Amino acid sequence: MSKIIKNLKQFSTSNDRFEGAHLLCPGCAHSIIVRELLNCTDDNLVIANATGCLEVCTAVYPHTSWDASWIHIGFENAATAASGAEAMYKTLKRKGRLKDPNKPVKFVAFGGDGATYDIGFQFLSGAVERGHDFTYICLDNEVYANTGGQRSSSTPRGASTTTTPAGRVSYGNKKYKKDMVAIMAAHGAPYVAQVAPNKWKDMVKKYQKALATKGPVYINAMSACTTEWKFPADKTIDISDMGTDSLVFPLYEIENGTKLTITYRPKNIVPVRDYLGVQGRFKHLFKKENEHVIEEMQKAVNEKWELLQRREEVGV
Amino acid sequence: MEYKGWDQVEAGAVLPSFSQKSCDVVNQKQEERNYADTNSYTASVSDWRVFKPVFNKDVCIDCQNCWVFCPDTAIVSRDKAMLGIDYDHCKGCGICAEVCPTNPKSLIMFFENEENEEVLSQWPEKKKKEK
Numbered sequence: 395m396s397k398i399i400k401n402l403k404q405f406s407t408s409n410d411r412f413e414g415a416h417l418l419c420p421g422c423a424h425s426i427i428v429r430e431l432l433n434c435t436d437d438n439l440v441i442a443n444a445t446g447c448l449e450v451c452t453a454v455y456p457h458t459s460w461d462a463s464w465i466h467i468g469f470e471n472a473a474t475a476a477s478g479a480e481a482m483y484k485t486l487k488r489k490g491r492l493k494d495p496n497k498p499v500k501f502v503a504f505g506g507d508g509a510t511y512d513i514g515f516q517f518l519s520g521a522v523e524r525g526h527d528f529t530y531i532c533l534d535n536e537v538y539a540n541t542g543g544q545r546s547s548s549t550p551r552g553a554s555t556t557t558t559p560a561g562r563v564s565y566g567n568k569k570y571k572k573d574m575v576a577i578m579a580a581h582g583a584p585y586v587a588q589v590a591p592n593k594w595k596d597m598v599k600k601y602q603k604a605l606a607t608k609g610p611v612y613i614n615a616m617s618a619c620t621t622e623w624k625f626p627a628d629k630t631i632d633i634s635d636m637g638t639d640s641l642v643f644p645l646y647e648i649e650n651g652t653k654l655t656i657t658y659r660p661k662n663i664v665p666v667r668d669y670l671g672v673q674g675r676f677k678h679l680f681k682k683e684n685e686h687v688i689e690e691m692q693k694a695v696n697e698k699w700e701l702l703q704r705r706e707e708v709g710v
Numbered sequence: 711m712e713y714k715g716w717d718q719v720e721a722g723a724v725l726p727s728f729s730q731k732s733c734d735v736v737n738q739k740q741e742e743r744n745y746a747d748t749n750s751y752t753a754s755v756s757d758w759r760v761f762k763p764v765f766n767k768d769v770c771i772d773c774q775n776c777w778v779f780c781p782d783t784a785i786v787s788r789d790k791a792m793l794g795i796d797y798d799h800c801k802g803c804g805i806c807a808e809v810c811p812t813n814p815k816s817l818i819m820f821f822e823n824e825e826n827e828e829v830l831s832q833w834p835e836k837k838k839k840e841k
Contacts, residue, residue, distance in 0.1 A: 457748060
């Protein structure tokens with residue numbers, strides 16, 4: 395049974411199951427995303443967590459921040475742990491060995507972008523292909539933030555990271571960001587979506603839909619990182635706003651691998667330049683010799699938005 | 711609580727969130743729960759703070775924007791009303807003050823060593839909209 399959330403006031407009566415005093419940086423968007431997932435449902439949750447910022451900071455011995463069943467597993471196999479738990483639950487239910495078989499249990503896996511795009515890619519692909527009933531949420535901060543900011547395959551073009559530093563000869567990362575949402579949709583997953591923490595209602599709706607969907611669900615959550623994106627801690631929501639309004643992070647969902655719906659259309663589309671300008675990792679792009687990268691990025695964003703709109707129109 | 715040494719921690723350790731069996735956490739408010747010592751609710755990160763948010767009840771419209779965007783579960787909201795800030799868990803990131811929509815803001819960041827009463831008595835006046 396899903397919880398009905400009409401407005402923010404009613405949502406605020408939820409009892410938090412994610413406790414404070416975890417050790418994530420002040421202003422980290424990870425905990426906003428996670429809190430909303432735990433608050434949007436009344437069901438019991440089994441959470442598998444890949445290594446990454448979220449795991450390292452929420453379960454520092456001797457404290458845990460989780461009021462739900464939570465397991466930490468290796469860097470690559472959050473999806474595997476969730477699918478294993480789900481398979482075991484199904485078996486125990488069939489054999490009649492559950493104490494409360496009618497109580498709904500949902501299986502959720504959290505992973506950072508490193509654990510999802512790079513290291514856990516094969517495992518996630520396998521779990522989605524096997525069709526386990528679980529939700530995978532990727533907290534996409536576009537960098538290996540926990541180990542000091544190395545580039546991942548989610549890092550956008552032009553970003554300066556510790557392994558792709560910008561300087562005299564380089565403008566930072568030269569590769570384009572991997573389109574993970576499209577890859578997961580191509581697996582034929584029943585529900586795939588992209589969310590951002592600033593649009594809380596859109597996020598809650600997608601979470602609830604994801605938990606209600608039977609089968610594997612992949613959600614890509616934009617998570618602004620104050621440390622590696624280099625902006626002041628209080629600007630997390632502002633930067634997320636800019637990300638969604640400049641269409642660098644368009645909010646959309648894909649059902650059954652084909653039916654695409656855009657869930658948020660910004661009234662005023664902000665130029666990508668503005669989104670880049672507020673982040674320290676793109677500072678070097680505003681030098682004269684690097685201006686072409688911004689133009690290329692704007693072009694890529696426009697093309698992607700055009701593609702999304704056309705796909706929505708045609709319904710494929 | 712008593713800390714174990716590095717050689718006393720058992721591999722694959724379990725950290726219980728509650729001291730007794732808890733089945734109905736979703737319907738319990740935070741103050742009603744029986745937290746174990748190993749729950750981070752019992753810990754504090756207040757020493758991380760350089761700036762602290764101060765809450766002015768008179769200006770607040772209970773929109774709950776601060777509650778939904780707080781990364782540290784440090785905004786105390788009960789029965790659709792904003793009650794205040796949990797200074798044990800607040801890290802002073804300033805998101806709550808940033809998303810506050812009222813004029814003047816009902817949450818403003820001040821230096822950690824300033825007194826709340828003093829600050830509240832000098833709350834800024836309503837600003838006129840610039841045209």
